[in-house]
Amino acid sequence: MTILVQFAIGLLFGLGLIVSGMSNPAKVLNFLDLAGIPAGTWDASLAFVMAGAVAVTFVGFRYVLKLAHPFFADRFHLPTRNDIDPKIIIGPAIFGIGWGLVGFCPGPALTALGFGSTAAFVFVVAMCAGMVLARYIAGLPSSARVTTSVDPLET
Amino acid sequence: MVATSFTPFASLLGGALIGLSAVLLMWATGRIAGISGIAARLFPPYEDREFAGRLAFVAGLIAAPVLVRVVTGSLPAQTIVAGTPLLMIAGLLTGFGVVWGSGCTSGHGVCGLSRLSVRSLVATVTFMATGVATVFVMRHWS
Numbered sequence: 001m002t003i004l005v006q007f008a009i010g011l012l013f014g015l016g017l018i019v020s021g022m023s024n025p026a027k028v029l030n031f032l033d034l035a036g037i038p039a040g041t042w043d044a045s046l047a048f049v050m051a052g053a054v055a056v057t058f059v060g061f062r063y064v065l066k067l068a069h070p071f072f073a074d075r076f077h078l079p080t081r082n083d084i085d086p087k088i089i090i091g092p093a094i095f096g097i098g099w100g101l102v103g104f105c106p107g108p109a110l111t112a113l114g115f116g117s118t119a120a121f122v123f124v125v126a127m128c129a130g131m132v133l134a135r136y137i138a139g140l141p142s143s144a145r146v147t148t149s150v151d152p153l154e155t
Numbered sequence: 156m157v158a159t160s161f162t163p164f165a166s167l168l169g170g171a172l173i174g175l176s177a178v179l180l181m182w183a184t185g186r187i188a189g190i191s192g193i194a195a196r197l198f199p200p201y202e203d204r205e206f207a208g209r210l211a212f213v214a215g216l217i218a219a220p221v222l223v224r225v226v227t228g229s230l231p232a233q234t235i236v237a238g239t240p241l242l243m244i245a246g247l248l249t250g251f252g253v254v255w256g257s258g259c260t261s262g263h264g265v266c267g268l269s270r271l272s273v274r275s276l277v278a279t280v281t282f283m284a285t286g287v288a289t290v291f292v293m294r295h296w297s
Contacts, residue, residue, distance in 0.1 A: 005183050006208040010215025011222065013176035013188065013261075018223055018231060020169020026157040026234040032283075032290040033156070043159045045166040050264060052170025053177070057269035060178030070185030077186050079257075079267075081274060088274050089281050091256020092263070096282035098248030100289025102237045105260040106253060107190040109246075110213055112233060114220035119235040123246040130250025131195040138254070139200065 002072040014111045020049040023111050025103025032100055091134075156294060157234045177266055184208060189262020190216070191253035256282075 021027045027043050036042035069075055099105050104112070104123050112120030177188035184205070193209045196202070224230050237245065253259040256278050258267065263282075267275020 002183065003207055003211045006180070007211040007215040007218075009176050009179045009183065009188075010212035011219050012179065012215070013173055013190075013212075014216040014219025015223070016169045016172030016174075016176060017216075018169070018219055019172060020166045021159075021162050021231065022166075022169065023220070024159065024231065024233045026232075026236075027159045027162075029290055030156065030159050032286045033294060034287055035291060035295055041156070041158060043161050045159075045162050048163050048166035049170035049173070050268075052167040053174040053265040054170075054269050056171045056174025057177045057265055060174065061181060061266075061269055064178055064182045067182070070181070071183050073183075073185045075185060076181070078270075079187065079272065079274075082272070084274065084277055087255055088257065088278055091252050091254070092278040092282040093252070093256075093285045094248050095252025095256060095259060096285030097289045098245040098250075098252060099260075099282060100286040101241055101245035101248070101293065102235065104235075104245065104249065105190075106194055106249065107216065107259070107261050109249075110190065110194065110216045111219055112235075114217040115230060115233050117233060117235065119237065119239075119242055122239055122242040123249075126243040126246025127250035128194070128198065130247040130252075131191070131254050132198050132250075133247075134251040134254035135195060135198070135200070 005072070013107065014114070016053075017108050017111045020052075021045050022049055022108050023115070025108070025112075028103040028105075028108070029100070032103075157236065173261070173265060174269075177261070177269075180212070187258075187262055187266045189258045189266060191250075191259040192257075192262055195250075195254050252282075 017023045027045055030036055030043035031046035109120055109123050109127060113124060180186060180188040193212055196209055220230055258278060263275040263278040268279060
């Protein structure tokens, strides 16, 4: 049951990506291209996607997190860290370069697989390799792992 | 570059669906809808027993365009101009960066900002900035 529900929630996320236009990397790149503002080619759509998503999530989380526990689980898993360490800048800096090169972030790239896109397949395979590599390096004993009790992948 | 048209209403609606999905995932499983975290945890090392649920979520993401095609008979435009070497480099950087920075556009950008997380704000500003810089270099420095 919970598996079916999570499939449906993922499906809704993917539909949101398609309806919003974010399944098209060209729209993302045209948003990131600030030189397009004076040139008249700037596509501000991504800002509206973020606004819509943050507005609903901001209100929705407020209600959901008042519940005693999630419907299918015994507790909420919320990130608790608020320190600014080098990783929270270096990681997103590297991700942003990858994002700007092609216009794919992880969600739209996965959804693009369902378009039957060969390019998306190549991107996703490389992305998974990058994920595995980063988790491997983060797990090495030499790596200063300040998150002993906290999951390192938590947002 | 490929010209795209500004779609404020569709993008606002699609964004709201993404937000609804994030809220429903929190309601159902108590977890942040961070695509990078969900995807990265499909690979070992496994720290919990949520593998099947994560796989189902990713399967839903991939099934969305299939459903759209079945219902409407077509799919919206998807233009990818990058060649294979660039796709591989971008994919590697994206995969590495989202794990190193504990999230991507969904986990930090949508869920994190909604929770008023300082870490997510720093992350979002940073990937937006390097994304903008990268597009600038790629499009206007040659």
